[in-house]
Amino acid sequence: MKSFVTIIKLDYLQRTRSYSFLITLCASLAIAYTFVPEPNANYSTIRIADYVGVYNSAWFGYVTAIMTSIFLSLIGFYLINGNIKTDIDNRVGHIIAATRIRNLSYLLSKVLSNFMLLLSIVGVVFVMSIILFFLYNAGYSFEIIHFIKPYIFITLPAIFFIAVIAVVFEVLFEKYTTLQNILFFFLFSFLVLFSSKNENQFLFDVFGNKVVIQQMEEQVKNITKSDETKSLSIGYVLGNVKKANTFEFNGVDFSTSFIISRFIWIGLGLGFIILLTPFFNRFNKENNNTKKATIAQKPQGVKEIMLSVIPKVTENYRILPLLKTEFFLLFRKGKKWLWIINIIGMLLLAVLPLKIAYQMALPIIWFLQVHRISDITTRELTHNIHYFTCTSYRPMTRLLISKLCSAILLVLLLASPLLIRLSVSLDFLSILTIVLGATFIVMMATWFGLLTRGKKLFEVLFFMLTYTNINGIAFVDYFGGYEHQKFYVVQLALLVIVVTCSCFILKKYQLEK
Amino acid sequence: MKLEIQNVSKKYQRNTYGLKDFSITIEKGILGLLGPNGAGKSTLLKMIATVNKPTQGIISLNKNNIAKDANYMRKQLGFLPQDFGVYPNLNAYEFLEYMAAMKGIGGSNLKSRIHQLLNGLNLIDAAKKPIGTYSGGMKQRIGIAQVLLNDPKIIIFDEPTVGLDPEERVRFRSLISDLANDCIVILSSHIVSDIDTIADQVAVMKNGTLITNGNQDYIINTVSSKVYETTIKKDDLVSFKLKNLVVSTSRKNENLQVRYITESPTSNSVQQIATLEDAYLYLTKNN
Ligand SMILES: Nc1ncnc2c1ncn2[C@@H]1O[C@H](COP(=O)(O)OP(=O)(O)OP(=O)(O)O)[C@@H](O)[C@H]1O
Ligand SMILES: [Mg+2]
Numbered sequence: 080m081k082s083f084v085t086i087i088k089l090d091y092l093q094r095t096r097s098y099s100f101l102i103t104l105c106a107s108l109a110i111a112y113t114f115v116p117e118p119n120a121n122y123s124t125i126r127i128a129d130y131v132g133v134y135n136s137a138w139f140g141y142v143t144a145i146m147t148s149i150f151l152s153l154i155g156f157y158l159i160n161g162n163i164k165t166d167i168d169n170r171v172g173h174i175i176a177a178t179r180i181r182n183l184s185y186l187l188s189k190v191l192s193n194f195m196l197l198l199s200i201v202g203v204v205f206v207m208s209i210i211l212f213f214l215y216n217a218g219y220s221f222e223i224i225h226f227i228k229p230y231i232f233i234t235l236p237a238i239f240f241i242a243v244i245a246v247v248f249e250v251l252f253e254k255y256t257t258l259q260n261i262l263f264f265f266l267f268s269f270l271v272l273f274s275s276k277n278e279n280q281f282l283f284d285v286f287g288n289k290v291v292i293q294q295m296e297e298q299v300k301n302i303t304k305s306d307e308t309k310s311l312s313i314g315y316v317l318g319n320v321k322k323a324n325t326f327e328f329n330g331v332d333f334s335t336s337f338i339i340s341r342f343i344w345i346g347l348g349l350g351f352i353i354l355l356t357p358f359f360n361r362f363n364k365e366n367n368n369t370k371k372a373t374i375a376q377k378p379q380g381v382k383e384i385m386l387s388v389i390p391k392v393t394e395n396y397r398i399l400p401l402l403k404t405e406f407f408l409l410f411r412k413g414k415k416w417l418w419i420i421n422i423i424g425m426l427l428l429a430v431l432p433l434k435i436a437y438q439m440a441l442p443i444i445w446f447l448q449v450h451r452i453s454d455i456t457t458r459e460l461t462h463n464i465h466y467f468t469c470t471s472y473r474p475m476t477r478l479l480i481s482k483l484c485s486a487i488l489l490v491l492l493l494a495s496p497l498l499i500r501l502s503v504s505l506d507f508l509s510i511l512t513i514v515l516g517a518t519f520i521v522m523m524a525t526w527f528g529l530l531t532r533g534k535k536l537f538e539v540l541f542f543m544l545t546y547t548n549i550n551g552i553a554f555v556d557y558f559g560g561y562e563h564q565k566f567y568v569v570q571l572a573l574l575v576i577v578v579t580c581s582c583f584i585l586k587k588y589q590l591e592k
Numbered sequence: 593m594k595l596e597i598q599n600v601s602k603k604y605q606r607n608t609y610g611l612k613d614f615s616i617t618i619e620k621g622i623l624g625l626l627g628p629n630g631a632g633k634s635t636l637l638k639m640i641a642t643v644n645k646p647t648q649g650i651i652s653l654n655k656n657n658i659a660k661d662a663n664y665m666r667k668q669l670g671f672l673p674q675d676f677g678v679y680p681n682l683n684a685y686e687f688l689e690y691m692a693a694m695k696g697i698g699g700s701n702l703k704s705r706i707h708q709l710l711n712g713l714n715l716i717d718a719a720k721k722p723i724g725t726y727s728g729g730m731k732q733r734i735g736i737a738q739v740l741l742n743d744p745k746i747i748i749f750d751e752p753t754v755g756l757d758p759e760e761r762v763r764f765r766s767l768i769s770d771l772a773n774d775c776i777v778i779l780s781s782h783i784v785s786d787i788d789t790i791a792d793q794v795a796v797m798k799n800g801t802l803i804t805n806g807n808q809d810y811i812i813n814t815v816s817s818k819v820y821e822t823t824i825k826k827d828d829l830v831s832f833k834l835k836n837l838v839v840s841t842s843r844k845n846e847n848l849q850v851r852y853i854t855e856s857p858t859s860n861s862v863q864q865i866a867t868l869e870d871a872y873l874y875l876t877k878n879n
Contacts, residue, residue: 389708392692392742393699394667401693408690411681463677467738470641471694472666478694591645 083184090192094162095199099531103158104203106536111204113315114146115139115211123316123323125292127299132328135219136212136226141330143208144229145288147201148237149271149313152286155200155238156263157539159193160245161256168461183356186246190352193242201238205230225330232333233287236341240285243348250359257417257450260542285344287337288313294331302326396472398481406485412451420447421493429496436497437509438560439549444493445520445558446545452486452521453538456528456586469590479586483521490517508568512559515571519557522578529585593654593745593776594619595640600649602635602800610635612800614649618776622768624791625780626872632800633780634674637750640778641671653746667696670744672735674751674780680724684715684734687723688741697742709737712767714760728755736764740771747771749779753786765790788868796875803875812866815874820861821851839873 094100115134116122123131125142132138166172175185209226244266248259270285284290296311302324424444428436456479459465468478491498494513501509520541527537544555553561559568595618602611611632616623625633638644640651642662651658658665678687688706692698710716713733718726723734732755739747749768753761769790771777781787787794788808795805804811819839824832826848829841836852843849851864853874 389712390701390705392697392702392705394696394742395698396696400698401696404690404693408679408682462679463675464679466638466641466643466671466673466676467691468694469643470666470669470671472696473663477696 083188086180086184086188087191087195090162090188091195094192094196097533099533099536100196102531102536104200107200107203108207110150111143111147111207112211114143114204114208115215118215123312125295125313126316126323127292127295127311128303129324130299130302130326131323132295133219133325134212134215134217135327135329136222137330138328139208139212140226141229141233141291141328143204143211144226144233145286145291145313147204147230148234148286148288151197151200151204151234152237152241153267154539154543155197155241156245156267157260157542158535159196159242160249160259160263162189162193162245163249164254164256182359182361183353185361186250186352186356186359187349189246190242190348193245194239197238197242198235201230201234228330228333229291232338232341233291236344237286240344240348243351247351247355250355253360255414257413257447260449287341290333290337291331295328298326298328396477398477401477402481402485405481406488409451409485409489417447425493425496428494429500433500433504436500438551441494441497441513441558441560442545442548445490445517446541448490448493449538449541451489452524453534453541454528455482455486455521456525457532457534460532474590475583475587479583483525483582486521486524487517490520508565509559512563512568512571515568515575516558519571519575519578522575522582525582526578526585529582529589593774595746595776596650596652597636597640598650598652600636600639600646600651602632602639602644603647609800611639611646614797614800614802616795616802616805618778618793620774620776621792622777622779622790624787624794625778625797626782626784626787626794627780627797628782628876630799631782631797633797634750635800636797637671637748637778637780638673640665640746641669641673641748642666643671643673665746668745670739670742670747672739672749672752674754676735678723678731678734681722683722684710684719684737687734688737691738692741695742705741706737709740713737714763729757729760732756733760736767745775747775747777749777751781752779753781753783761786784867784869784872794868796872798876798879803879808868811871811875812868815853815866815871817863817866818853818855818874819851819864819866819870820854820857821849821864822858822861823847823849837874837877839870 113122114124115138116124118134124146125131132142163172166175180188205226209221209223212221244263248263252259252262292311292313421444424440424447427440428444431440454461459468468474471478491514494517498510498513501507501513523540524534524537527540528534531537544557547555548557548560551561553563556563557571559571597614597616597618600611600614601609604610609632614632614636625636627633635644639646640658642658642665645659653665653668656664679690682690685706688709689702692702692706707716710719713736715730715733715737718730723731726734732752736749736752739749753764756764765786768777768779779787779791791808793805793807794811796803796811804814823844824847826846829848829850832838832850832852836854839851839853841848841850851870853870857863
């Protein structure tokens with residue numbers, strides 16, 4: 080038991096003792112700051128028709144707990160998945176496989192360390208919500224119970240379940256990271272949309288917020304004295320919402336069956352893990368593959384290299400050969416079947432109505448390349464190639480530029496059917512914004528890669544960017560899919576230039592060090 | 593070709609030095625760096641290879657300060673890091689082509705040069721398989737092939753023979769002596785036999801400092817009349833070790849034959865011809 084705790088602790092330390100985790104925490108703080116809109120803000124998070132709660136303890140506690148439960152479930156998955164793969168990549172996997180740890184303990188330890196990681200983020204958000212309460216001080220008394228209760232019964236079981244799902248997916252789909260990411264997104268959408276009006280079905284709500292929302296709706300109904308279902312919105316609703324009316328929300332008395340259901344979710348998660356244990360191959364798969372493929376060396380006479388006679392090469396410091404190789408590397412990266420999806424996507428770009436192709440298909444196809452571009456600057460670190468790259472000739476001007484250009488080219492290649500359609504209709508402004516968008520995404524990948532020395536943060540942000548774009552929020556439109564004036568393009572161009580410059584400055588600084 | 597290292601220090605954290613006030617000059621030929629784990633060999637080699645910059649001091653190649661003009665060094669450099677990785681999904685040809693592109697070499701001969709290097713390093717049969725499936729020694733040889741892609745004038749091998757089987761070690765040594773004609777080769781090891789037959793110059797280091805440096809005879813001279821062999825009882829070994837620096841022991845019937853270094857040998861000892869190994873142990877233990 081003691082060693083089990085030690086394993087979790089060390090796994091947790093290994094993951095949190097990194098610069099990128101610190102940045103993730105800061106990002107969570109920034110996001111948590113927006114959970115309860117500042118009194119004059121022009122967006123809303125939770126709003127029932129024209130009503131929001133008065134800013135008392137209960138409203139702060141429940142709203143932030145619900146928002147955390149939903150957002151951290153979505154984003155958290157992408158933050159924590161790949162934990163087992165990391166063990167393989169770090170070559171710790173084989174050492175672990177040779178130890179006495181049981182499969183169940185290993186998987187459980189991964190679940191718990193996932194959970195701890197998310198819990199740290201929840202902790203930060205929790206503190207933030209209390210600080211916000213005092214910051215927006217509306218004259219209500221501070222009651223800690225309204226903060227603790229929703230976090231414990233709503234948020235914690237939800238993120239525990241996500242911690243389980245991450246491990247389950249990794250055991251089931253092993254190295255198919257992209258598949259895991261896509262599947263989780265569908266699962267999440269399903270779970271969120273699974274709306275239940277019936278009291279009993281609240282038990283099936285992983286995120287545990289329906290019961291609270293219903294209570295809020297009841298209260299609003301009582302005020303307006305109307306019986307129709309109120310239009311409820313959760314999530315960021317932008318725009319100048321007209322001044323909302325307020326109602327006093329005083330928390331929810333959770334029914335015993337609800338509380339039990341939350342524990343059942345936890346138990347269910349543990350059950351999944353136990354069921355899955357026999358399927359966990361304990362890093363064996365990789366072994367088998369290697370064994371099969373390992374090359375038996377034919378004994379042969381000792382050949383000597385005569386360095387003086389082997390052909391001489393010529394120096395060629397031009398960038399083109401390097402660009403070619405980098406492009407080829409990017410192209411080959413990942414599973415081959417992904418290219419089938421890419422080709423289907425390109426066909427869709429060619430045949431779909433222009434607007435849908437531009438606004439929906441393009442960002443999705445680009446997002447599917449996330450694994451190709453997210454590690455554009457960290458790949459050499461994870462594969463331990465950086466000694467070679469940083470001693471190569473002119474690592475900045477040749478290597479970095481060719482890396483970036485090849486990625487931009489690849490992204491543009493995928494957009495090419497759309498680009499051709501746009502140029503036929505002489506819409507050069509859109510073409511320009513697509514090129515800018517491609518550059519922007521690659522530069523963001525580079526920037527976050529350099530900053531965090533990892534790819535996770537960029538992947539999560541790229542996901543959020545794509546998600547908001549296909550939901551039609553024009554504010555985050557980085558590729559010009561929505562109606563924009565020329566001025567917007569100029570702004571975008573300036574942004575791209577700023578990001579690009581800071582990438583080069585950052586890289587130069589790191590090389591100096 | 594002249595590589596000068598003047599008073600170079602590398603500070604890692606406050607008060608922890610990887611290397612301290614290190615000076616040496618190398619003008620063509622093979623320099624062997626010997627030192628126990630943590631002596632600072634990799635720290636030094638990484639600075640010469642422009643991976644890191646010295647905290648203090650100057651490293652210059654033909655009077656060019658390489659901290660200022662790193663690309664001058666990189667153009668003529670071949671570097672095998674101690675701990676390097678590969679892109680596991682590329683095969684040997686592709687990986688070496690990638691390395692060539694990074695180093696800025698090309699031309700019509702590149703393909704056949706890669707082919708011959710792979711052939712010479714005994715990797716040709718596996719060359720079309722992904723490097724991820726290679727054995728440790730094969731991966732090491734890919735690293736060596738990578739060094740020789742261009743015609744490097746400064747060649748740095750950090751523990752090149754790790755993972756190579758005896759036959760490959762022999763081959764590597766003859767490869768190195770073929771290299772050294774007109775360029776500088778620096779190789780590090782903590783195994784004396786990897787260095788003793790090939791190095792023109794040997795530097796022994798410990799705890800980030802240079803203990804001594806010179807040609808092999810010079811280094812061996814430090815222990816030349818101090819190496820003895822004697823036979824002792826098994827039970828006496830512990831007390832014998834406390835008093836003398838034991839180089840090696842071997843079983844001889846019921847007793848042990850010990851080779852040791854001393855100024856004042858015990859009565860039944862026989863003087864031996866000193867080797868580099870004796871000198872290395874003497875220098876690293878006594879300083
Ligand atoms: N990145 C680093 N951060 C802090 N200390 C370091 C770092 N790299 C090396 N050191 C320290 O510098 C000293 C020298 O290390 P170095 O790797 O140069 O030794 P070495 O001679 O190559 O040893 P080995 O034979 O094990 O390869 C060691 O004490 C080590 O702890
Ligand atoms: Mg070393």
